[in-house]
Amino acid sequence: xxxxxxxxxxxxxxxxxxxxxxxxxxxxxxxxxxxxxxxxxxxxxxxxxxxxxxxxxxxxxxxxxxxxxxxxxxxxxxxxxxxxxxxxxxxxxxxxxxxxxxxxxxxxxxxxxxxxxxxxxxxxxxxxxxxxxxxxxxxxxxxxxxxxxxxxxxxxxxxxxxxxxxxxxxxxxxxxxxxxx
Amino acid sequence: xxxxxxxxxxxxxxxxxxxxxxxxxxxxxxxxxxxxxxxxxxxxxxxxxxxxxxxxxxxxxxxxxxxxxxxxxxxxxxxxxxxxxxxxxxxxxxxxxxxxxxxxxxxxxxxxxxxxxxxxxxxxxxxxxxxxxxxxxxxxxxxxxxxxxxxxxxxxxxxxxxxxxxxxxxxxxxxxxxxxxxxxxxxxxxxxxxxxxxxxxxxxxxxxxxxxxxxxxxxxxxxxxxxxxxxxxxxxxxxxxxxxxxxxxxxxxxxxxxxxxxxxxxxxxxxxxxxxxxxxxxxxxxxxxxxxxxxxxxxxxxxxxxxxxxxxxxxxxxxxxxxxxxxxxxxxxxxxxxxxxxxxxxxxxxxxxxxxxxxxxxxxxxxxxxxxxxxxxxxxxxxxxxxxxxxxxxxxxxxxxxxxxxxxxxxxxxxxxxxxxxxxxxxxxxxxxxxxxxxxxxxxxxxxxxxxxxxxxxxxxxxxxxxxxxxxxxxxxxxxxxxxxxx
Numbered sequence: 001x002x003x004x005x006x007x008x009x010x011x012x013x014x015x016x017x018x019x020x021x022x023x024x025x026x027x028x029x030x031x032x033x034x035x036x037x038x039x040x041x042x043x044x045x046x047x048x049x050x051x052x053x054x055x056x057x058x059x060x061x062x063x064x065x066x067x068x069x070x071x072x073x074x075x076x077x078x079x080x081x082x083x084x085x086x087x088x089x090x091x092x093x094x095x096x097x098x099x100x101x102x103x104x105x106x107x108x109x110x111x112x113x114x115x116x117x118x119x120x121x122x123x124x125x126x127x128x129x130x131x132x133x134x135x136x137x138x139x140x141x142x143x144x145x146x147x148x149x150x151x152x153x154x155x156x157x158x159x160x161x162x163x164x165x166x167x168x169x170x171x172x173x174x175x176x177x178x179x180x181x
Numbered sequence: 182x183x184x185x186x187x188x189x190x191x192x193x194x195x196x197x198x199x200x201x202x203x204x205x206x207x208x209x210x211x212x213x214x215x216x217x218x219x220x221x222x223x224x225x226x227x228x229x230x231x232x233x234x235x236x237x238x239x240x241x242x243x244x245x246x247x248x249x250x251x252x253x254x255x256x257x258x259x260x261x262x263x264x265x266x267x268x269x270x271x272x273x274x275x276x277x278x279x280x281x282x283x284x285x286x287x288x289x290x291x292x293x294x295x296x297x298x299x300x301x302x303x304x305x306x307x308x309x310x311x312x313x314x315x316x317x318x319x320x321x322x323x324x325x326x327x328x329x330x331x332x333x334x335x336x337x338x339x340x341x342x343x344x345x346x347x348x349x350x351x352x353x354x355x356x357x358x359x360x361x362x363x364x365x366x367x368x369x370x371x372x373x374x375x376x377x378x379x380x381x382x383x384x385x386x387x388x389x390x391x392x393x394x395x396x397x398x399x400x401x402x403x404x405x406x407x408x409x410x411x412x413x414x415x416x417x418x419x420x421x422x423x424x425x426x427x428x429x430x431x432x433x434x435x436x437x438x439x440x441x442x443x444x445x446x447x448x449x450x451x452x453x454x455x456x457x458x459x460x461x462x463x464x465x466x467x468x469x470x471x472x473x474x475x476x477x478x479x480x481x482x483x484x485x486x487x488x489x490x491x492x493x494x495x496x497x498x499x500x501x502x503x504x505x506x507x508x509x510x511x512x513x514x515x516x517x518x519x520x521x522x523x524x525x526x527x528x529x530x531x532x533x534x535x536x537x538x539x540x541x542x543x544x545x546x547x548x549x550x551x552x553x554x555x556x557x558x559x560x561x562x563x564x565x566x567x568x569x570x571x572x573x574x575x576x577x578x579x580x581x582x583x584x585x586x587x588x589x590x591x592x593x594x595x596x597x598x599x600x601x602x603x604x605x606x607x608x609x610x611x612x613x614x615x616x617x618x619x620x621x622x623x624x625x626x627x628x629x630x631x632x633x634x635x636x637x638x639x640x641x642x643x644x645x646x647x648x649x650x651x652x653x654x655x656x657x658x659x660x661x662x663x664x665x666x667x668x
Contacts, residue, residue, distance in 0.1 A: 099584075101256070101587075102254065102257060107251070108584050109582075110584045129408070133404045133405035137440075137584065139587075139588055141439070
């Protein structure tokens with residue numbers, strides 16, 4: 001069963017992820033597939049990712065794009081992200097302080113990032129209903145907000161700039177008031 | 182030494198920094214507690230953090246609140262486990278604030294105490310008949326199906342009735358509705374408590390009503406949960422089309438709130454089901470614009486719930502302090518009845534006060550500013566209770582998702598860091614911290630469950646689950662939990 005297999009592998013997978021210096025296709029990092037809709041979606045995502053990586057395995061250097069993370073304190077970190085990798089994974093491999101409570105399984109909104117350039121935002125595939133469901137709950141939502149786990153590096157996104165939203169001190173008692181999107 | 186997972190902590194004493202580290206105790210190991218611990222450890226290199234919990238198991242509502250069919254939501258426990266395994270952090274389960282150790286004792290032993298023990302009680306409706314058998318707080322029902330040891334014996338009767346009425350339309354209400362209606366073959370693949378799975382397999386409940394005082398625009402659930410309940414196999418959804426007619430005030434509310442708009446859109450789409458109901462199909466009824474008036478006793482079974490009486494409501498709009506349109510439900514004197522043998526009240530959790538702690542019983546929270554506890558909120562000048570902080574539901578009230586606690590913890594951390602910088606938390610002589618706590622607990626014969634001991638429980642639960650092709654089979658009694666922890 002997918003469920004039980006995931007549960008047994010969970011901790012081990014995460015450890016190996018943290019330690020792994022290079023990108024390898026990781027089937028076990030795939031989110032727990034839970035509803036049919038997501039299953040189809042993720043299958044597509046994953047298949048295309050795998051295909052890309054496999055086709056590039058022959059190359060010495062995998063194709064990488066430049067991404068800049070603007071962290072909560074305003075500090076900028078420039079990283080190279082292999083094509084096919086999610087921004088959540090990329091952030092974690094580079095010690096960037098991006099949360100990822102559900103580890104990319106589209107069950108939380110903690111890897112919320114703001115795409116700083118509208119043109120680049122428009123190059124991304126539209127968010128699915130499931131991603132929008134999570135963005136509903138994101139803190140400090142903007143019109144160019146996305147989940148880091150759903151932004152997958154591709155050549156057109158070279159030069160991508162992503163801001164990690166900072167929590168403000170005047171945290172409302174009832175959470176937050178999302179802007180209309 | 183009655184401690185489980187013995188002496189892991191002792192070696193650390195010798196590695197302590199020459200200038201005594203600050204020692205902070207976090208009470209409660211749910212998302213509020215663990216996020217706070219994580220942020221303190223990250224921000225302060227010399228601070229030691231101990232997380233205590235009254236249960237032998239960590240993770241609070243991630244274990245006993247998150248629905249069993251939401252395994253992805255529980256993945257965050259990986260992150261919390263890494264926090265607990267940090268060498269400057271310890272977890273001590275089976276330690277109850279108030280009985281194992283008092284708040285003044287903790288404050289004496291630690292430089293600071295962060296209270297994050299959540300909300301373990303419930304708001305009540307305050308209507309006649311609320312004491313009848315067959316009426317439960319949704320929290321109790323959730324604890325029951327999630328194997329919380331305090332609700333192990335709740336034993337709700339699911340066999341004498343075909344109808345359940347749930348009050349409230351938030352995510353908890355949708356969770357309990359889903360658990361009652363979802364095919365049990367699907368639940369059997371989750372970590373739902375075995376006693377609950379067995380009861381649900383024999384359940385005769387076919388119809389569930391979700392009752393809300395207000396309309397579809399004000400329903401408190403999120404789109405994800407709604408989408409999920411609407412997608413349950415072999416379930417017929419009932420919504421009165423007339424309830425979906427919106428007013429200008431509704432339109433404003435939706436314009437101002439993306440969640441409300443998306444929830445409304447989902448409900449609108451669900452109003453015309455894909456097919457006509459067929460015999461034996463389960464039913465979910467969304468009942469809007471009705472408030473509970475009284476619980477009715479069964480004619481056949483004395484002392485047992487037989488139905489609910491609802492009063493029709495209309496909405497009155499006004500502009501709130503924040504200049505947003507708000508609408509409240511007012512009764513119309515028109516009543517309706519639904520026969521049912523089970524009712525779950527999902528109208529909000531409530532925190533419990535403890536001795537020696539300021540408490541705002543109206544709001545059900547500890548009075549605080551940004552996480553700093555106010556010694557006396559009634560006075561004009563604000564006076565803080567130095568070294569005492571809150572986080573999570575005890576600080577904000579019982580709303581929000583796991584991730585909300587991230588920001589909540591960040592805010593509480595900012596207060597702690599401020600006070601650390603000002604030197605407010607530094608004591609003349611080093612605080613005994615975990616050594617002192619463990620000595621005290623030992624003298625009281627409290628059997629502490631360390632994180633290592635919890636991992637034994639974890640391993641055993643996964644082992645038992647594996648035998649049944651389930652992610653885990655939870656241990657659901659205090660005796661069993663403590664026994665496995667001490668093996």
